[in-house]
Amino acid sequence: MKVAVIGLGLIGASMAKGLLDNGHEVYGVDIDQNAINYCEKNKLISKGFSDMGDILDRCEIVMFSVYPKTMIRLTEKYKEQFKAGTIVTDVSGVKKEVVAKMQRLLPPGVEFVGVHPMAGREKIGAEYSDPDIFKGANYIITPTEKNTEKAVDVLEKIGTELGFKRVSYLSPERHDEMIAFTSQLTHAIAVALVNSDKDPDTYNFTGDSYRELTRIAMINADLWSELFLENKKNLINRIDEFQERLDIIKNALKKDDRKTLIDEFEKSTEKRLTLEK
């Protein structure tokens, strides 16, 4: 199919190359000419464009790989130029507001289906792109009653082609609840853990556990501050629940209550083991 990938960052360029490898024609769009040059030179795209308006009339799929607010802004600007029958999709990590806005904005006959490829790296830019980051990862489609089976099937097929381990369906609301826990809370914890450290010598005495818990504290501040605020209600609830659970451990320490500690540790061990299967 003919696919425009709007935004040639880490995810966009990885998507582009994965699509190209699967026989699609891929037009890459970016305002940064260096990103276009890099992607053309390294054959990550079929051809690059700096203005998405130049190619909307020839695409069957438009995949936005930019920040949510940028996608909304671009869609407002170009909405009259989308060709009827085009499937528009995204890669963003929040869905409820984004999907509703996009479905309101696009003209009749142009369908928006939300997709969240749960993959990434703690680097930004096309030069770190690699379609292998999708291998084994989760791919969530968030259709609404406004979507057709046909469009959803097209996007499911793309997820399978790109090597995602599991394609799942969630409503946009349910997606955002889930992601507040598995992705946003984990990032908030990693950031708070690194920032709570006041000891200049710490890094001489870290083990694997500290490294693993804090890798995602290297975070794209612009993007994630937007994602956090878009999903603030869910995220605040998850932080509260997590802090309550940490209080159980803290209070057990204060009371020398070994039994509660053992209970908490056995519970987490049993639960986490199911993820290893």
Next chain:
Amino acid sequence: MKVAVIGLGLIGASMAKGLLDNGHEVYGVDIDQNAINYCEKNKLISKGFSDMGDILDRCEIVMFSVYPKTMIRLTEKYKEQFKAGTIVTDVSGVKKEVVAKMQRLLPPGVEFVGVHPMAGREKIGAEYSDPDIFKGANYIITPTEKNTEKAVDVLEKIGTELGFKRVSYLSPERHDEMIAFTSQLTHAIAVALVNSDKDPDTYNFTGDSYRELTRIAMINADLWSELFLENKKNLINRIDEFQERLDIIKNALKKDDRKTLIDEFEKSTEKRLTLEK
């Protein structure tokens, strides 16, 4: 040298094999005959014993690889049988109380030097042992004014032989402050994160970040409840500091304060990057 490793669990058996590979004679002691059989059959030790009293007269080094309280109990029981000149050491994750008690208990001429090899796996038992877990890890020696340079040098040499990346020195007090942050707080967070999850579907939607943050929630409940309580004052302080920092993020969300979020993310990114170097 002739080394007795007391306790043939994951760490003890890994230590035993590493020492054997470096030309030492290694006597393995365990109350579990299956562990001894396993270690003898797989050539992780020179010879196994079920009673440490049988070999104390022929060892130059006694390395305890059991829970701290078990080490104290065994030392009380056998203290008269240690040969003068023996170096006694351990592998435990807390030091202040442990080192003080061991140095009080042992008879004159028998020296205790605390060692913390910062390595492990979320498995228990000799059958999961592997001396390669020490490669690239941190090895902390916690000497006191009661230790001789000679004994400390012997243990430093062993750390180097076993392939630890970095041998460091800390006082027992400073060790416990440090470890409360880099190891104990991280485990408390992982446990609380897993246990705070009330959603039965979560595990269908996890990404790498959740997996990495929660691996250590699979935890030896008996051992870690003991380690946490031995170091409770430091650990409670670290939990408080971490929760305060997480509150900064939570409050920024409540106030739609994007600037604070960006500040926190940029701070954590910059700080964590120094660990990548």
